[in-house]
Amino acid sequence: MPASTHTVTNQPPPLVGYDIFAADPALTEAVDRHVSPEHSEAVRAELSELGLGAGSAEAQEWGRQANEVPPVLRTHDRYGNRIDEVDFHPAWHRLMDRAVGAGLTDAWSRPDGQLRRTAGFFVWSQVEAGHGCPVSMTHAAVPALRREPEVAAEWEPLLASHVYEPGLERPARAKAGAIAGMGMTEKQGGSDVRANTTVAVPLTGEGARSGEYTLRGHKWFCSAPMSDVFLVLAQVTGEGGADGGEEGLTCFLVPRVLPDGSRNTFRIQRLKDKLGNRSNASSEVEFDGTTWARRVGEVGRGVATIIEMVAATRLDCVTGSASLMRQAVAQASHHAAHRSAFGGLLADKPLMQNVLADLALESEAATVLTMRLASAFDAAHGGGENAEQERQLLRLALPAAKYWVTKRATPLAGEALECLGGNGYVEESGMPRLLRESPLNSIWEGSGNVQALDLLRALQRSPEALNAFLVETGHARGADHRLDAAMKDLLTELSDLEGIEARARRLVERMAQVLQGSLLVRYAPAAVADAFCASRLGGDWGAAFGTLPHTLDLAAIADRARPEVP
Numbered sequence: 149m150p151a152s153t154h155t156v157t158n159q160p161p162p163l164v165g166y167d168i169f170a171a172d173p174a175l176t177e178a179v180d181r182h183v184s185p186e187h188s189e190a191v192r193a194e195l196s197e198l199g200l201g202a203g204s205a206e207a208q209e210w211g212r213q214a215n216e217v218p219p220v221l222r223t224h225d226r227y228g229n230r231i232d233e234v235d236f237h238p239a240w241h242r243l244m245d246r247a248v249g250a251g252l253t254d255a256w257s258r259p260d261g262q263l264r265r266t267a268g269f270f271v272w273s274q275v276e277a278g279h280g281c282p283v284s285m286t287h288a289a290v291p292a293l294r295r296e297p298e299v300a301a302e303w304e305p306l307l308a309s310h311v312y313e314p315g316l317e318r319p320a321r322a323k324a325g326a327i328a329g330m331g332m333t334e335k336q337g338g339s340d341v342r343a344n345t346t347v348a349v350p351l352t353g354e355g356a357r358s359g360e361y362t363l364r365g366h367k368w369f370c371s372a373p374m375s376d377v378f379l380v381l382a383q384v385t386g387e388g389g390a391d392g393g394e395e396g397l398t399c400f401l402v403p404r405v406l407p408d409g410s411r412n413t414f415r416i417q418r419l420k421d422k423l424g425n426r427s428n429a430s431s432e433v434e435f436d437g438t439t440w441a442r443r444v445g446e447v448g449r450g451v452a453t454i455i456e457m458v459a460a461t462r463l464d465c466v467t468g469s470a471s472l473m474r475q476a477v478a479q480a481s482h483h484a485a486h487r488s489a490f491g492g493l494l495a496d497k498p499l500m501q502n503v504l505a506d507l508a509l510e511s512e513a514a515t516v517l518t519m520r521l522a523s524a525f526d527a528a529h530g531g532g533e534n535a536e537q538e539r540q541l542l543r544l545a546l547p548a549a550k551y552w553v554t555k556r557a558t559p560l561a562g563e564a565l566e567c568l569g570g571n572g573y574v575e576e577s578g579m580p581r582l583l584r585e586s587p588l589n590s591i592w593e594g595s596g597n598v599q600a601l602d603l604l605r606a607l608q609r610s611p612e613a614l615n616a617f618l619v620e621t622g623h624a625r626g627a628d629h630r631l632d633a634a635m636k637d638l639l640t641e642l643s644d645l646e647g648i649e650a651r652a653r654r655l656v657e658r659m660a661q662v663l664q665g666s667l668l669v670r671y672a673p674a675a676v677a678d679a680f681c682a683s684r685l686g687g688d689w690g691a692a693f694g695t696l697p698h699t700l701d702l703a704a705i706a707d708r709a710r711p712e713v714p
Contacts, residue, residue, distance in 0.1 A: 160486035163479060163713065164208055169199030169271050171711035172474060174512040174672070178519035179267050181671060182526075183260050191264045198250050198268050202275045207246070208578075211276030213239035214427035215581055219374075221419045221431070232416040233316065234374040234429045241314060243279045243427075247272055248312040248325060253286040256529070257308065266467050266522035270515070273471040274478075277585045278427030280468055282327050282372035288460035289328040289379055292399060295445040295453050296359075299401060303377065319405045320376040329375035331367035331402075331433060332454070338368075339598050341381050341451065342397055348382040348441060361400060364437040366417075373416050373431040378402045379457065380441070381450045396448025400441035413439040424584030458593060459542070462550045463521055465589035469557040470514035476564035476582050477511045480504060481710040483568050494567075495706065503567060503694035505702040508709035509680050510560050510693075512672060513664040514553045520667055521549060540616035543606040545663060551599040551653070552660035554590035561586040563693040600652035603659070607642070614642070617659070624666040628677065630686035631665045638662055661685060673708065675701040 170176060176192075183191050201207055217237040225231050251258070252272060255265035265287065273280050286307050293300040293307075302321065309325030320326040337343030346365025351357070363382050370378070384398045406412050415434040422430060445453030481504050484494035494500045524545070527538035565572040565579040572579040590596055606613050624631060638658050641651075648655070661684050668677045679700045683689035688697045696702060 158488055160483050161713075162205065162208075163482045163711065164203060164205040166203040166711060166713045167196055167199040168202040168274055168711075169195040169267070171199075171203075171478075171713075172515075173708055174515040175267065175270060175474075175519070177671065178516055179263065182263050182519060182523035187260050187264075191260060191267075194250075194264065195267055195271060199271050201246060202271050207243075207275045210239040210242050211427075212578070213237055214243060214276055214278065218426045219419065219429040221416055221429075223416065230415070231411075232373075232414055234416070234419070234431075236374070236427075236429075240279060240427055241312070243276055244282070244314070244327075245312040247279060247283045248286075248327075249310050251310055252283050253327075254308040254310060255287055256290045256304075260526055262463075262525035262529070263519065263522045266463065266518065266525075269464060269467050270471045270474070270518065273468050274475040276427060277468060277472060277588075278425045280464070281425070281428045281430075282329060282375055284461050284464040284468075285330050285371060285375075285457075286326075286328040288457045288464070289330070289377075291456035291460065292379055292444060292454050293401070295399075296443070299442060299444055303401070306376075314374065316374075316376075316405050316411065319407050319409055320403060321407065323376070326376035327372065327374075329370065329372035329378045330457070331370035331378055331380040333369045334366060335368040339594055344381055344383060344397060346380070346382040346435065348384050348398060348400060348443075349437075350384075359443040361441045361443060362437055363400065363402065363435040363439040363441050365435050367433045369420070370416075370431045370433040371428075373414075373419075373429055373433060376404055378404075379444065379454065381454065382441070384447050394447035397450040398447050399444045399450040399453040401444050402435075402439060402441045406440060423587065424581070425588050426584075459546060460525075461593045462546055463518075463525065465593055466514075466521065466546075466549045466553045467518050469554045469586070469589045470511070470518045472557050472582055472586055473507075473511040473514055473553075473560050476561045476579070477504075477507045477709050478711045479577075479579060479582075480507060480564040480567035481706060482713070483571075485710055495710070498698070498702070499694065500567070501702040501706050502696050502698070503563065504709065505679065505700070505705035506683070506693040506696050507560055507564055507567075508705050509676065509683070509696075510556055511709065512676060513668060513680060513684075514556065516667045516671060517545075517549050517553065517660070517664050521546060536612075537616050537619070540610060540613045541620055543610055543613035544603055544617045544659065545620070547599040547603040547606070548656050548660040548663065550594070551590075551596050551603075551656045555596060557589065558583070558586040559693070596653065600656045601649070603656050604648065604652055617663070621662055621666040624669040627669045628665070628681045628685075630681040631662070631669055634658070634662050634665065634685040673704070675704045676708070679705055 220235045222233045252268050255261035306326035311325035313323045313325050334344050348361040348363050351360040380400050384395050413436050417432040420430040487494045524538040524542050561583045571577050665685050668680050683696050
């Protein structure tokens with residue numbers, strides 16, 4: 149018999165069976181740095197439990213299945229009745245169950261709630277990113293609902309529940325937990341929500357209560373249409389009724405199932421066929437004039453009502469991109485540590501070390517910035533003596549981070565894929581899914597231009613925000629001459645208002661990098677901080693990853709990013 153030719157050698161083992169949280173020094177150090185000492189032990193135990201689950205072969209298989217078998221829209225049942233339901237693979241529900249059970253929709257009332265929840269979202273999103281959309285919106289809906297205490301009292305316990313209970317068979321108040329979605333944008337407006345044409349008419353007549361409306365219109369992107377409740381924006385026309393004659397864009401709560409158990413009118417027209425994010429249902433929906441809604445916040449103040457929800461979901465965009473970057477770097481460094489070529493391990497080759505170290509720098513910078521933002525959220529909502537300072541910092545730091553970190557995810561994912569060679573281009577590696585997913589967060593909750601313009605508005609309207617940013621970055625002044633020079637150049641840039649809008653992207657990019665550099669100089673190992681300042685701030689860097697100065701301690705940076713698998 150001829151000898152077998154199919155002997156498998158020189159292939160890395162699967163990256164499974166490890167604690168995703170504990171294997172990430174940048175993340176664990178950031179959690180230790182920002183968490184309250186009295187909660188540190190409990191938070192670390194909580195995140196390690198989630199990290200072990202995320203690193204398991206079982207959870208990784210759930211992620212694969214949820215993307216290979218995407219959701220399916222069922223508009224009618226077998227008898228022709230309109231039902232507007234979305235069917236998901238069981239793996240999706242397992243992912244959601246673990247996310248909700250881990251408290252990823254419960255942050256606003258727990259100690260260190262934003263920090264522990266953001267760290268958990270960072271860890272669990274490395275399993276699969278699509279289900280993070282409803283998790284994020286459920287979490288983020290709470291501050292908007294608090295504009296109406298009566299509405300918040302009914303819905304907040306359900307949204308913050310650690311019980312995942314899908315299905316539309318009964319009203320949410322009869323369930324142990326609920327999931328939220330949102331419908332903001334319309335086909336003619338996109339990010340310009342003030343161009344929305346969906347109309348809200350106050351209910352009139354016997355039994356009508358203040359705050360109750362019917363909606364007529366459409367939503368071009370309605371996220372997670374299988375959810376129990378949605379926050380939407382609509383124009384109040386001033387036609388009278390229980391709320392008088394006020395007009396303008398207003399925020400509304402729209403449940404899928406009404407209190408009496410009947411279905412609210414919520415016509416799902418189709419599911420979007422997207423580049424990535426395949427496991428998650430994004431849809432177009434119609435309201436036919438009988439869709440019941442409850443006003444949240446003041447009439448005409450829809451944007452102001454929804455702004456804290458937007459801030460929370462923007463932080464999740466940063467977190468999601470940082471999480472994706474971390475997983476891409478973990479896969480690339482793991483592969484290089486086990487794959488031999490040209491007489492030795494890839495990880496020991498100087499040029500590959502340069503690539504891996506450069507990727508690791510980008511990932512660590514994104515991680516430390518993400519966790520600093522989460523700690524600022526906790527402080528801003530905590531009412532302490534530095535609450536206002538942290539709130540002002542977020543006015544600039546959040547759009548800057550949303551712009552820059554989400555932009556860096558796509559080139560990083562592409563370079564990490566290349567580290568696996570042809571194996572990385574094959575679906576089984578999981579790298580194509582990361583690459584397809586990577587552009588989403590730069591688009592969701594406002595594209596790059598929207599973030600840049602938001603930051604310019606904050607600069608113009610809130611001088612305190614710039615002061616807070618300068619105080620934060622100033623903590624590292626004098627520690628690195630390249631950081632000091634970058635901060636000086638940034639001040640020069642800010643002092644020149646000529647053509648500021650056309651220069652906005654360049655300004656925001658520099659602000660994000662200066663903030664990242666400040667954090668790394670203060671908290672990261674010397675090799676990491678030195679490499680970041682030399683390349684990102686000092687200009688000793690090429691146009692692609694893997695172009696760091698050769699005199700840096702590249703091996704130490706790359707080794708720090710490689711996950712240790714038992």
